[in-house]
Amino acid sequence: MNFLRRFHDIVSDQTLDFNSKIKNLLAFGLEVFSLDVAIISKIDANTYTVLHALTPDRHNDSHTVLASAFRGLA
Numbered sequence: 001m002n003f004l005r006r007f008h009d010i011v012s013d014q015t016l017d018f019n020s021k022i023k024n025l026l027a028f029g030l031e032v033f034s035l036d037v038a039i040i041s042k043i044d045a046n047t048y049t050v051l052h053a054l055t056p057d058r059h060n061d062s063h064t065v066l067a068s069a070f071r072g073l074a
Helices: 002-012 020-034 062-068
Strands: 036-045 046-052
Touching: 002 020, 020 036, 020 046
Parallel strands: none
Antiparallel strands: 036 046
């Protein structure tokens, strides 16, 4: 199945609630772009907030995700 079709299938699936769509889209992004971490975040003034996140092992809590994202950078 091609990229756009898979994306469309996720966003148009009326059986999924919003959070399930977000989780599926993040997982899709990890796969398609060969990334280690997928994050939806916002920046408000000097505050960076992780709204949704996912690691390859499907952890979705922000502490695990940020630890995974910044491992080895210190």
